[in-house]
Amino acid sequence: MKISKPNIIFGDSNLNFFKSLLKIFNIKINYIKIEKFKDNEYKIQFLKKFNEKIIFILQSLSNPIHDNLINLFLIIDSLKKICIKKIYLIIPYFCYSRQDKIFNENSSISIKLISNLFDFFNVNKIITLDPHSSNFECCFNTPLKILKSTSLFVNDIVKNNISFDIIVSPDIGGVLRAKNLANYLNLELVIIDKRRPISNYIKIFCIIGNVEFKKCIVVDDIIDTGNSIIEVTNFLFFNKINTVIVYITHSIFSEKSFIKIYNSKINKLIVTDTINFNYFNDKIKIITTKYLFIEEIKKIILEKYEI
Incomplete structure (x- = not known):
């Protein structure tokens, strides 16, 4: 059975990642034109007529978060107006997933507000990777597919024949x-x-388990300022750890915090490409997540042809 190319368009974030993903499907152009006026308002224009009524939108909701959110909402709204029946969102990094509770009296539950906006557009499914909150799925009425980066980390460890003694949860x-x-x-x-x-301050009380003279992998979902993972690393070395390799899914790196990582005791940091990051050195390595999302796109395409 011959399966036609999927209709895939992408927003204004993480362009290199999305272009590399489209190459797998032999799609050479983004059929959407995104312009900004002088006051930073967006204007959306489609460059082709979509015959298929199923479309995938790629957009990572990283910094600038609110630009990328509005950008995505305008794309969805425009597609709804041309009667696209099924819209699937590929969102590698989902903003506000750390704000899943009330932090003080009368404050908003931020991720719930964002989810309500997505629910309003009535998209068919949101596919994302390693959201921070364990309550993330409960906040949405829109169907979700939450992917995990564990298999990517395992593959990288096995591929590089890296030997470790323990896994550390920070x-x-x-x-x-x-x-x-x-x-x-x-x-x-x-x-x-x-x-x-x-916020942005941590206190370490104790360590549960023995780390003395061992090689460890620290695994986490987000690195932002880098302060937390550096404090954890220093604490591990204080307790006579031998080696610290860190695997992180989403590399936010606020205020160029990767420089602090480079100067820290961390032996190596491995991050994924869910957020655009172009600073390469001998300590920081990037692995791709695109094949995780490609598999999900293929599954949805094949479902259309099931009898």
């Missing part, structure tokens, strides 16, 4: 993520009791 909230990786690699799990009394 906090209690990341235990499930670290446990999944530990199970794949049949390694011991160590947990750090780290708490955040105020």
Whole structure:
């Protein structure tokens, strides 16, 4: 059975990643023109008539977050106006997933507000990777497919024949993520009791497990300022760890915090390409997530042809 090329368009974020993904489907052009007026308002224009009534939109909701959100909402709204029946969103990094609770009296639950906006557009499915919140799925009425980066990390470790003794969760909230990786690699799990009394400040209380003279992998979903992972690394070396390799899904790197990582005791940092990042050196390595999303696109295309 011959399957036609999917209709895939992408927004204004992470352009290199999206272009490399489209190459797999032999799609050479983004059939959407995105312009900005002098006051930064967006104007959206489609460059072809979509005969198929199924379309995929690629957009990572990283910095500038609100530009990328509005950009995406305008694209969806424009597609609705030309009667596209099924819209699937590929969102590698989903903003506001860290704000899943009320932080103080009368404050908004930010991810719930964002989810309500997506629910309004009534898209068919949102496909994303490693959202921070364990409550993420509960906030949405829109169907979700949440992908995990664990298999990518395992493949990289096996491919490079890297030997380790333990997997470390840098906090209690990341235990499930670290446990999944530990199970794949049949390694011991160590947990750090780290708490955040105020934003961008952490306090480490204790370590659960033995790290002395061992090689470890620390796994987490987001690196932002880098302060937290550096503090964890320093704490591990204080407890006589031998080697610290860090695997992170989303590399936000606020205020060029990758420079702090480069100057830290971290032996190597491996991040994915869900957020645009072009700073390469011998300490920071990037692995691609595009094949995870390609497989999901293929599944949806094949479902259309099922009898």
